[in-house]
Amino acid sequence: MELNERADIDTGSIEDGRGSGGGGGIGGLPIGGGGLAGVVVTLIIALVGGYFGINTMGGGGGESTGQPITQCSTGAEQLQQLVCRNGLYVTSIQAYWRDELPQAFGEQYVPAKTHLFEGSVNTACGAADSGVGPFYCPADDKVYIDLSFYQVLSRQLGAPGEFAQPYVLAHEYGHHIQDVLGTEAEMRRRQERDPDSANQESVKLELQADCYAGAWANAAANTTDKDGDKIFTSLTGTDIQEGIQAAGQIGDDTLQQRGGGRVDPEQFTHGTSEQRQHWFRVGYESGDPKQCDTFKAGAVT
Numbered sequence: 666m667e668l669n670e671r672a673d674i675d676t677g678s679i680e681d682g683r684g685s686g687g688g689g690g691i692g693g694l695p696i697g698g699g700g701l702a703g704v705v706v707t708l709i710i711a712l713v714g715g716y717f718g719i720n721t722m723g724g725g726g727g728e729s730t731g732q733p734i735t736q737c738s739t740g741a742e743q744l745q746q747l748v749c750r751n752g753l754y755v756t757s758i759q760a761y762w763r764d765e766l767p768q769a770f771g772e773q774y775v776p777a778k779t780h781l782f783e784g785s786v787n788t789a790c791g792a793a794d795s796g797v798g799p800f801y802c803p804a805d806d807k808v809y810i811d812l813s814f815y816q817v818l819s820r821q822l823g824a825p826g827e828f829a830q831p832y833v834l835a836h837e838y839g840h841h842i843q844d845v846l847g848t849e850a851e852m853r854r855r856q857e858r859d860p861d862s863a864n865q866e867s868v869k870l871e872l873q874a875d876c877y878a879g880a881w882a883n884a885a886a887n888t889t890d891k892d893g894d895k896i897f898t899s900l901t902g903t904d905i906q907e908g909i910q911a912a913g914q915i916g917d918d919t920l921q922q923r924g925g926g927r928v929d930p931e932q933f934t935h936g937t938s939e940q941r942q943h944w945f946r947v948g949y950e951s952g953d954p955k956q957c958d959t960f961k962a963g964a965v966t
């Protein structure tokens with residue numbers, strides 16, 4: 666995978682809250698102690714739905730993830746910076762949906778910001794620490810990510826490939842699409858009517874977000890910045906495999922095994938490794954987000 670050194674980041678898409686001391690805990694209480702972190706994790710998971718399905722408990726932990734996004738410009742050197750690369754991924758994902766959402770679903774795309782944080786953050790969905798991994802908050806329409814999550818993904822979860830990064834972001838933007846289309850709100854109503862179905866509904870929502878990520882991956886090589894410059898200059902089958910590998914490493918069954926526990930399908934919220942890879946491929950191979958109807962009867966069993 667190569668990014669185009671002339672491509673511009675849509676800086677309006679990114680809020681850089683790193684190093685601002687933002688977050689800081691709930692009501693002035695420090696976050697990060699094991700017990701309290703558990704409470705925070707529970708809170709945010711109850712509210713957002715769009716969390717990534719991992720709980721690394723203090724993974725990341727506020728390590729510095731580099732220069733401010735405002736210092737990114739064009740040029741080969743910028744492409745070495747994690748934050749600048751991620752700025753380009755977000756630019757590509759939003760460019761894709763700006764075109765695709767009206768075509769596929771007849772809806773206007775509403776841009777959503779990505780908020781970068783380190784350690785902990787306050788959101789309209791509550792406070793969270795980076796142990797929950799990246800997530801989308803429908804109450805403020807933002808994707809939240811501590812970029813040190815990628816180290817967790819690489820070192821602890823076995824997904825070291827670079828393309829794992831845009832896959833993660835595209836999955837979270839998939840939740841934004843579900844918010845725009847009302848899919849997420851409908852799902853919540855079904856969960857309320859039938860609490861026994863809550864986990865199965867969550868799995869369908871998550872697999873659809875994986876499928877949307879795949880649909881973006883299919884078109885990523887053609888996405889452009891505001892000047893019409895391509896964002897990616899090369900994207901290969903190896904890159905796509907890295908995305909599929911990442912999807913496999915964060916399946917509920919794999920994570921449960923990694924956690925040393927038994928595999929308990931009743932606790933699944935995001936789908937198995939096999940399901941996550943399957944739905945990413947459905948999106949990637951079709952390039953059509955309309956094929957991502959995981960809620961259709963029999964689509965996910």
Ligand SMILES: [Zn+2]
Binds near residue numbers: 715717836871874
């Ligand atoms: Zn998700």
